[in-house]
Amino acid sequence: MSLEFPAPSASKADLEEGAVFSPKFDDNGLITAIVTDADDHALLMVAHMNREALSLTIETGIAHYYSRSRRQIWKKGETSGNLQTVIELLTDCDQDALLVRVKVAGHQATCHTGRRSCFYRAVELQDGRAMLREVDSHRHFDPDHIYKS
Amino acid sequence: MSLEFPAPSASKADLEEGAVFSPKFDDNGLITAIVTDADDHALLMVAHMNREALSLTIETGIAHYYSRSRRQIWKKGETSGNLQTVIELLTDCDQDALLVRVKVAGHQATCHTGRRSCFYRAVELQDGRAMLREVDSHRHFDPDHIYKS
Numbered sequence: 001m002s003l004e005f006p007a008p009s010a011s012k013a014d015l016e017e018g019a020v021f022s023p024k025f026d027d028n029g030l031i032t033a034i035v036t037d038a039d040d041h042a043l044l045m046v047a048h049m050n051r052e053a054l055s056l057t058i059e060t061g062i063a064h065y066y067s068r069s070r071r072q073i074w075k076k077g078e079t080s081g082n083l084q085t086v087i088e089l090l091t092d093c094d095q096d097a098l099l100v101r102v103k104v105a106g107h108q109a110t111c112h113t114g115r116r117s118c119f120y121r122a123v124e125l126q127d128g129r130a131m132l133r134e135v136d137s138h139r140h141f142d143p144d145h146i147y148k149s
Numbered sequence: 150m151s152l153e154f155p156a157p158s159a160s161k162a163d164l165e166e167g168a169v170f171s172p173k174f175d176d177n178g179l180i181t182a183i184v185t186d187a188d189d190h191a192l193l194m195v196a197h198m199n200r201e202a203l204s205l206t207i208e209t210g211i212a213h214y215y216s217r218s219r220r221q222i223w224k225k226g227e228t229s230g231n232l233q234t235v236i237e238l239l240t241d242c243d244q245d246a247l248l249v250r251v252k253v254a255g256h257q258a259t260c261h262t263g264r265r266s267c268f269y270r271a272v273e274l275q276d277g278r279a280m281l282r283e284v285d286s287h288r289h290f291d292p293d294h295i296y297k298s
């Protein structure tokens with residue numbers, strides 16, 4: 001049985017201060033999910049949920065997303081073993097984004113490149129151009145090994 | 150003079166491991182920006198940038214966003230005084246999201262409701278329904294006072 005989510009209230013006060021959870025899905029039926037490590041608040045990844053993924057996440061306590069590339073429900077970590085147990089789920093003032101505070105199993109890595117976080121490069125100005133500099137090169141697993149087969 | 154951002158590379162290796170910053174803007178010309186406190190990593194807000202806002206942010210070191218409701222560049226904190234100085238700007242593996250690590254001036258509050266973070270309510274199951282529970286009620290400023298006039 002999946003959860004029903006009511007349409008967003010037209011009342012700003014209800015949306016911002018009410019107890020009714022009425023997530024605002026975009027035109028593609030998705031809502032942005034910000035995923036952080038519940039222990040130290042590190043930002044691990046940004047993903048998206050549709051209604052089904054959100055319902056599964058709330059009901060099972062394991063983070064589920066919607067893969068826009070594969071166009072299907074994505075139980076994060078099903079292949080790599082890095083399942084995410086949800087410690088706390090929050091929404092923001094206008095209820096169009098979610099914060100998923102998780103505990104990561106397995107390799108303690110979230111990015112498919114093997115790094116802990118998907119945010120491993122800083123944007124910096126170099127000679128008037130915005131360039132990238134790697135700030136985390138540590139791979140917790142070998143992606144070629146994990147995702148092969 | 151604003152920065153030019155090249156179109157995303159078709160090469161996954163270049164996108165994920167290269168030094169060229171080629172942010173992927175969506176169909177509306179926007180990219181998601183996750184804003185955290187540079188000191189303790191707390192998630193403060195989620196916003197969006199267009200090319201101009203991103204360029205201004207990189208060039209000035211002060212966070213600029215694009216307001217989807219007002220359809221204009223939004224220098225966060227211009228009204229409330231809570232300007233955001235960018236300590237570090239990062240992008241993720243596929244370069245379709247940004248992490249903006251900031252130091253907040255003024256009231257140390259980011260949410261327009263006066264709270265430190267926009268994520269002040271937790272989603273919890275109550276009698277089979279997903280409901281919201283306030284986890285932060287502290288207002289650092291009175292929004293009616295700050296945004297009046």
